[in-house]
Amino acid sequence: EAQVTQNPRYLITVTGKKLTVTCSQNMNHEYMSWYRQDPGLGLRQIYYSMNVEVTDKGDVPEGYKVSRKEKRNFPLILESPSPNQTSLYFCASSFIGTGGSGANVLTFGAGSRLTVL
């Protein structure tokens, strides 16, 4: 089944304790991205990647890192989480067609709910 898999789905952690949220897709998509969803703010893009070793900042990259060492994986790293990073996180992927990645439909993971105490 074509899907984007995120882990963990739920996590409670404490300020300053490094954590990684993994994202893996099995559709051979070039484009992958991370979003956070907060009440009243909708989804905001954190980072995106056009292909292996190619990453770029979205609208809210502060406090996050990403890497794209393999095409299928795009982990989100919080080096020193803070309470303002408590949020629902979504990973998404798509092909990049002739219209650019923006033309394509994103396939989303199920979401990862992170609480930082």
Next chain:
Amino acid sequence: AQKVTQAQTEISVVEKEDVTLDCVYETRDTTYYLFWYKQPPSGELVFLIRRNSFDEQNEISGRYSWNFQKSTSSFNFTITASQVVDSAVYFCALSGHNTGNQFYFGTGTSLTVIP
């Protein structure tokens, strides 16, 4: 600037009523793409429709229809004869051809259909 505005935060309707969800966008791009996604109470994000800026034809899919008007920068979504299963948060999104592969989402409209 790229921006999507969904002014309706929450809407409640009685089952079988029609409801329209508004979406207004801003973009510098001449080529851009608009999307609607549905987020049911279970939390996943489900794609509903994509429209490119060159195609202003309205679209109907069952009880769903979309009205794209470039003149008013709007891409509104109408559900006809609403059902309880339509209860969800609906997001409108924008992506510009020349703006670096970023997607911009509105703040969402929470629709509750009352049986």
